[in-house]
Amino acid sequence: MEAGILNEFRAIVGASGLITEREELSTYECDGLTMFRVLPLAVLLPTSTEQVQAIMRVCHREKIPFVARGSGTGLSGGALPVANGIVISLTRMNRILDVDLTNQRVIVEPGVMNLNVTARVASDGYFFAPDPSSQQVCSIGGNVAENSGGAHCLKYGFTTTHVLGLEVVLPDGSLVHLGGQTLDHPGYDLLGVFVGSEGTLGIATKVILRVMKKPEVIQVLLAAFNSTNEAGAAVSGIIAAGMLPAAIEMMDNLAIQAAEAAVHANYPNCGGLLLVELDGPAPEVETLMEEVADVCTKCGAWEIHVAQSDAERARVWKGRKAAFAAVGRISPAYIVQDGVIPRTALPQVMSEVVRLSSEVGLRVANVFHAGDGNLHPLVLYDDSVPGQDKLAEKLAGDILRLCIKAGGSITGEHGVGQEKKMFMAEMFAEPDLETMQLVRCAFDPENLSNPEKIFPRPRLCGERPGVYEPHPLEIAGVAERF
Amino acid sequence: MPAETGVTTHVSWPELAEIVGKEHLSAADTTDAIDGVAPQMVAEPGTDEDLARALRWAHGAGLKVAPRGGGTKLGWGNPPASCDLVLSTSRLNSCLEHAWADMTVIVEAGCRVGDLQKALAEHGQRLALDPLWPERATIGGILSTNDSGTLRVRYGSLRDLIIGITVALPDGTLAKSGGKVVKNVAGYDLAKLFTGALGTLGVIVQAIFRLHPLPRESRSLSFSGTLESLNQLLLTIQASKLTPTGLQLQAEQGSAQLDIRFDGTAAGIQAQVKQVQQIAGSVPGADAPASVWASHQAIWGGAVPALVSKFSVLPAQFAAVCAQVERVAEAQSLAWKVVGQSVGAGYARLEGNEQALRTALLTMRDQVARMGGTMVGLGCPVAVKRGLDVWGPPSDAQSLMVRVKQRFDPDRTLNPGRFLGGI
Incomplete structure (x- = not known):
């Protein structure tokens, strides 16, 4: 990275907020999914919304891609850096800004740990409902990016149910407020789109949460x-x-x-x-x-x-x-999978999993959020046996295909990230993915915010899906498009 | 945004008749007008593919299109800048798949809410939402207007219940997002984007919802008192361990009441009723009929001209909002009434002359905004709407919203001008 740009970054976050040494950068080369590793050019640790904005303005001007990162506990490679870009770590923005129990609202910065929200309000009998298994260490910003779930979302819903508003820095550095303290804000529900967008639409710098009374x-x-x-x-x-x-x-x-x-x-x-x-x-x-x-x-x-x-x-x-x-x-290595099926398909999918696992000769341990059909098969393998990692990867992928076939989803709570983007094309048709891209292009036309994630194929926002041209066969009445 | 120039000459309607079927394309009459803007034709395609083709055709012909379900809330929003064709979902009215053991349903956009609920009740389930005019309102319509009711206190609003959507875009694309499993984070959540978008991004043709069991038993109570004491009681109930499925505050000149509903097992309800009576102390309460939960619909009826606005504030601000409404109503000599749910959202009705209603809307909106809330003029005569944006002032996200609109509907084919900030 050019010295001039590094100096500019240093001026924004201070020397202690900029990491460029190779050894230190390696801490950030992967998230909870360690099979993908990429060293970023630099890691920045801003302490305020203004600093995040200033960083993103530089990125926008210089066309430097960036990846936001919370605690790095994600399981789909969503916080995997890009080689020619920077990582913006939000861990220093970890203040609980406001607690309003009368209205059951808590406002936090993105680096606050999930469990710390509950810890803050527990003595008054309240809790923050989304409870991913990593809740002791995962951050609210990461929960927002992934729309994290947890065991209790069967009754209480997901992160998106409990996030009422966001302050977001868009990829061009501008600041917008989506949703707010009150419900049903006039206009498009961009809050609903942003939560779960895996860092591809911008960076949340403040989060308004709803907390609930303990039963x-x-x-x-x-x-x-x-x-x-x-x-x-x-x-x-x-x-x-x-x-x-x-x-x-x-x-x-x-x-x-x-x-x-x-x-x-x-x-x-x-x-x-x-x-x-x-x-x-x-x-x-x-x-x-x-x-x-x-x-x-x-x-x-x-x-x-x-x-x-x-x-x-x-x-x-x-x-x-x-x-x-x-x-x-019980196993030297394993892959955590995250698929969803309609609950009623469980017996049929389970017997298929057993069949596949015995065919390949690898064990599969199963943990389910059974109420909502969210499967977490753990494919066990021995990474010291050459080729077994590939076998395990293939088995994990085949289990996902079973989920798609049963009318389910390739991810219930871990996100698509880097790991599953190729499966998106199996779960969705091309027009579905093209339509999702319209959203990304509205937020991030330069494709700078966590690029290369979610979608199987990068697409330039300049490309408009072509105006419909009838096929000669259609004109002749021989075929129909639909 | 620029003013619309309706391209209504040289329209080859027979082409559209070929797509939707001759008998399903008819000339519009005065009842099809939206806020006085009259379309030329009404098309009723019979499949989602035909709807997409019809929309693509209209887009190609440069026509302005208004999607329509049951037509119960066509007056919501700003008057359209232009409207040539009404695209009705009335023939897309099937409940396609009620997977009762999975507690999900796939339903076409034109299905009436009441019909859907009847079908779901056969297996003891429901879409846990009680929107306005369920006998006539359609799934596509309630989604596009983000309508909700008293059940949102417990089950959330449509954004919390919808798990999948299929939409038709102006270029004829049919796109899906989400799916038929409750837990699903694959890809962007377009279902939320289209919920409340007033048909300005595309036409909803199908939706998938998560369902809830019908309650085994239900009991409602109403408490009466001063507005302040009832607002305080509402907050105390919220801070207690009670789990009501309805908690509603009603107020009008000289009277106020707080309604509460418990669903569940008989034993659970009995225990909760006892607790709420203890909490209420000296505030008088009594059993209430189930019809008390239709108050959010009843407020839409009454003397005209009237203005029904939707407000959203913090739960602790209810009494303050009602006081504001009362003050403004008295200053303009208007009759007033408020019905709100404990989540902070509700309707305020004012009755009187149009000029006074307009002044009242602007004044109340400013005051609610100063409290950090929002107020939208949903139901009112066109004369009240003229020269103002019923949605209120745009936020700092407006230019982003415009960019979203431009990506989905670059030529402003759908409902031009009806949404926030002229979208």
Whole structure:
């Protein structure tokens, strides 16, 4: 990078806010998905919105691509740097700016950790609902970029449900406010488009969050089944009975073994474990918990246990939330996958996964947000065996294709990022992707903001999808376009 | 944006008749006019492909198009700069797939909300939304106007319920976003972009929603008192562990009431009712009929001319908004009424003469803006709208919104002038 531009950056963020040494840059070469690594030209650590604006103005003028980064816990390579660009790290913008519990609003900078929001309001009985498993370390800015979910989004929704407003620096350095403290702002819902756009539309520098009152009672039921199919049938039974639990999680035997090895959650050793959390008024939870237990028994559960204390509930959840990392205890290497299927397709997709996994000879551990059909298959492999990483990658990809075939999605909460952009063309048709590009071109016509992510093929915003020209066959009435 | 020049000469309507079928293209009459702007023709395509082709044809012919569902909210927004063709979704009215075990539904844009709810109820489910005039309003219409009702207190608004969308763009592209699974972050969320866009970016032809179970039991109560005491009660309830599915404040000259609804199991409801009565203390309360939850619709009826504006403020500002409305109404000698949901959004109705209504709208809007909220003049005579933007002043995101419009509809084919800032 030219010395003049570096000096300009240094003048904006100060010497301590600019990283250019190779060794230090390597900290930023990947996010939670370590299979992709790219060294950026520089990393900038702004401390204010004005600094972010100044940086982006320089980038815009010089056509330097940039990638925003929070805590770097993303699992799809969304914060992977671009080789000819810079990384803008928001970790120093980590202040909670305002807490208004009367109206249930909290305003934060993007570098604030997810769990710190709840920590700040917990003593008053409030919580921030989105709870990705990485919530102890992941940032709100990253949650906004990825539209992060978590176990409790079955009932409470995703990050997008709980973000009411954003201050955003657009790729040309200008500042806009999307949404706000109040609902239904007149105009297009650009807030809704921005949340989950994986850093491709600009950088959020302030986030208005909604916090919620903690329910009166929270109970977790553990049910042990012989198979994930039986457990899956219980999930359908619970839903069919007209209940909306706060969370329904499922783990298969391999995932249970891993979690036990790592955090000793005291899970029963079974083929399919179901974790059902209900919350709400005490008499309501009591009634419904009995119904849940009945459904589970009817579907073949041979052990049912309701966590009795907060400590026990916390331990149950710890096992589930540690499941990804825990797999490291039973396998030298693994790929975390994130697909979604209609819940009813679970038995059929699971048996296909078993078939594929035995064909390839690799084990797959399964952790599901079963209530909303979000699968997290963990493909286990040995990276010291030549070629096994490629096999694992292919198996993980084939599982995604199963999800698409079942009418589901290639990602429920980890994002497309770098990892899955080629699958976008399998999930969506070309006109769908072209239409999404119209949004990107409105926000970022120069394609500077986290370029090369989400979409399988970069497209110049100058290109307009051509005015429709009828094919000679259409004119002749032989064929139709639709 | 430049004024529209309606290109209405040399239009070959038979070409459009060929696309949608002769019997589904008819000359417009006075009932098809939008704020007095009369279209020439009304087309009712029978498939989403035909709708896209019709739209592409109209775009190619330089016509201005107004998409229409049930036509219940055609008066919302600014008067169109021009309108040649109404593109009706009335024949795209099927509920295509109710995957009840997955709690999702795929539905065509022209399906009436009431019809959809009836179909969903067969499996004990619902779209957890109670928009205006459900017997006539269509899915495409409520999406385009971002209509909602009393259930949003618990279940959010359309942006929280829609999980997939198919739209037709002016160039004839049919594009999808989202899908039929509730949890899905693949690609941009165009469903949210089109929700509330008033048909200015494309025509919604299909939508996919997440569903909720119908409540097992339901009970409502109303409390009466002064506006300030009820606003305080509302905040206390919000800060409690109660989980109402409706919490609504109503006020008019000399009276105010707070309505609360609990859904769930009988035991859960009973316990919550007991708690809310304890919280309310000396504020008098009694069981209320379910019809109390139609107040947000009832406020649209009454003496004319009238102005119904939608406001959005913080929950703690309800009493202040009502006081502002009352003050302005009294200054202009207007009758007034307010119905709002505890999330901070509601309607204010004023009745009186047009000049006074117009003055009142401008004054109230300024005052609400000073409180950090917004106010939109949704329902009013055209005379009130003239010379002002019913959506209010544009924000710092206006030029970005214009750029979005330019990408999707560069020739301003769809509903020109009806949206914020002349979009």
